[in-house]
Amino acid sequence: MKQDTIPKAVCFNGSKFLSEPTNQPETSLAPHNTRDLTKKREDYLEWSEYFMGLAFLSAMRSKDPVSQVGACIVNCDNKVVGVGYNGMPLGCSDDVLPWNKYGQNRLETKYMYVCHAEMNAVLNKISSDVKGCTIYVALFPCNECAKIIIQAGIKHVIYMSDKHASKDETKAAKIMFDLAGVEYRKFVPRQKKIIIDFEAIDWNYPNQDLGQKTDEGRSADGLENLTLEDCAK
Numbered sequence: 001m002k003q004d005t006i007p008k009a010v011c012f013n014g015s016k017f018l019s020e021p022t023n024q025p026e027t028s029l030a031p032h033n034t035r036d037l038t039k040k041r042e043d044y045l046e047w048s049e050y051f052m053g054l055a056f057l058s059a060m061r062s063k064d065p066v067s068q069v070g071a072c073i074v075n076c077d078n079k080v081v082g083v084g085y086n087g088m089p090l091g092c093s094d095d096v097l098p099w100n101k102y103g104q105n106r107l108e109t110k111y112m113y114v115c116h117a118e119m120n121a122v123l124n125k126i127s128s129d130v131k132g133c134t135i136y137v138a139l140f141p142c143n144e145c146a147k148i149i150i151q152a153g154i155k156h157v158i159y160m161s162d163k164h165a166s167k168d169e170t171k172a173a174k175i176m177f178d179l180a181g182v183e184y185r186k187f188v189p190r191q192k193k194i195i196i197d198f199e200a201i202d203w204n205y206p207n208q209d210l211g212q213k214t215d216e217g218r219s220a221d222g223l224e225n226l227t228l229e230d231c232a233k
């Protein structure tokens with residue numbers, strides 16, 4: 001086995017790294033979990049996971065009691081240029097307008113009022129235009145959003161669910177996308193879950209897996225008492 005001189009332990013304690021060189025095989029693993037601190041992380045978010053994750057995070061802002069949809073528009077430099085989620089129009093109180101799916105007449109349903117996530121993402125754009133961009137969206141766009149996407153010059157649609165594929169709105173959207181040369185494809189995530197755990201973060205500790213706590217768990221308190229020997233364990 002290769003015997004390199006590598007730090008016995010590298011702990012981040014406050015603002016300085018502590019290290020102690022020793023002759024150990026190159027298997028020196030992080031304290032409390034199995035990450036090798038000498039190697040680049042391989043389980044970082046891929047771009048597409050990051051963008052779909054942003055779409056899902058945006059969806060969590062939605063007040064729709066049934067379907068929360070988010071969208072994220074990205075340019076060819078992988079820069080986010082717009083995000084949105086389904087909600088009532090600006091200035092129209094979402095305590096006044098209905099969230100019902102059903103009503104005596106359509107005016108009593110949310111469908112007459114709610115702005116779709118895709119529409120909001122386009123309108124919320126922070127660039128001069130979204131030509132040639134990609135939109136990540138949780139649900140396949142309806143025909144009305146397809147028109148907006150096409151007119152805005154977006155060229156790629158990456159969706160998570162096509163659960164309304166049999167509806168005319170979805171069929172019409174696909175007809176228009178095909179004619180306009182907008183490519184659409186289903187998102188295939190590498191990892192099924194992305195967990196954000198606000199309590200997992202620990203700035204005193206460099207080798208954190210946000211949201212992926214080790215069995216032992218970890219806390220700033222425990223770290224304060226951490227010695228180099230602890231780190232080497």
Ligand SMILES: Nc1ccn([C@H]2C[C@H](O)[C@@H](COP(=O)(O)O)O2)c(=O)n1
Binds near residue numbers: 069140142
């Ligand atoms: N591509 C889509 C599809 C739907 N939405 C919004 C519109 C409504 O707020 C909700 C759908 O309600 P449901 O019929 O599932 O009760 O989702 C969207 O923003 N984008």
